[in-house]
Amino acid sequence: NAGVTQTPKFQVLKTGQSMTLQCAQDMNHEYMSWYRQDPGMGLRLIHYSVGAGITDQGEVPNGYNVSRSTTEDFPLRLLSAAPSQTSVYFCASSYSRDSHYEQYFGPGTRLTVT
Amino acid sequence: GNSVTQMEGPVTLSEEAFLTINCTYTATGYPSLFWYVQYPGEGLQLLLKATKADDKGSNKGFEATYRKETTSFHLEKGSVQVSDSAVYFCALETGGGNKLTFGTGTQLKVEL
Numbered sequence: 001n002a003g004v005t006q007t008p009k010f011q012v013l014k015t016g017q018s019m020t021l022q023c024a025q026d027m028n029h030e031y032m033s034w035y036r037q038d039p040g041m042g043l044r045l046i047h048y049s050v051g052a053g054i055t056d057q058g059e060v061p062n063g064y065n066v067s068r069s070t071t072e073d074f075p076l077r078l079l080s081a082a083p084s085q086t087s088v089y090f091c092a093s094s095y096s097r098d099s100h101y102e103q104y105f106g107p108g109t110r111l112t113v114t
Numbered sequence: 115g116n117s118v119t120q121m122e123g124p125v126t127l128s129e130e131a132f133l134t135i136n137c138t139y140t141a142t143g144y145p146s147l148f149w150y151v152q153y154p155g156e157g158l159q160l161l162l163k164a165t166k167a168d169d170k171g172s173n174k175g176f177e178a179t180y181r182k183e184t185t186s187f188h189l190e191k192g193s194v195q196v197s198d199s200a201v202y203f204c205a206l207e208t209g210g211g212n213k214l215t216f217g218t219g220t221q222l223k224v225e226l
Binding site: 035041044048058092104 | 156157158160203214216217218
């Protein structure tokens with residue numbers, strides 16, 4: 001199993017450009033999430049999905065869209081990039097184990113918006 | 115709401131020293147608690163977990179005990195190695211499936 005994969009690893013955008021960060025998992029996990037990591041702030045939840053066709057907002061959803069058409073894929077779209085979206089983005093998938101949910105993280109995408 | 119507070123870093127230790135990284139939390143209900151580790155340039159990996167009060171999670175020589183009375187989940191290791199140098203995140207989950215609340219992370223540097 002490849003686990004959770006993310007592409008690209010690095011990306012530089014100009015303000016106002018749009019792009020999609022890809023995330024895929026091959027573990028048949030029901031739950032998937034997107035987090036952003038900023039210095040001194042830990043990881044913050046952007047959007048999450050509890051299954052194909054179902055998504056919801058996390059703590060910091062503004063400026064981002066998601067969709068979940070298949071169990072495997074959970075892309076994150078930036079509609080009009082802003083410098084405040086410069087961050088490292090992590091995708092995670094999870095499943096229920098012993099009454100809690102164990103999350104598996106991808107390697108991250110480092111995004112710079114100029 | 116939920117929150118996690120970790121000690122500020124960086125923490126710099128000599129090899130074979132004792133490690134403690136403090137973590138306290140605020141949560142509604144009965145959270146599960148986690149420690150994640152992030153090595154340079156990589157994603158987060160689950161280090162250990164505890165799902166109920168008084169549980170002790172352990173892995174790779176690291177331990178943490180879920181203390182409900184003090185709302186704490188401190189990470190300890192008796193003898194650190196250079197290879198333990200990483201950023202450590204404390205996190206909690208309250209049954210939302212994939213809604214982890216993270217602390218800000220503590221960077222650990224272990225020197226020879």
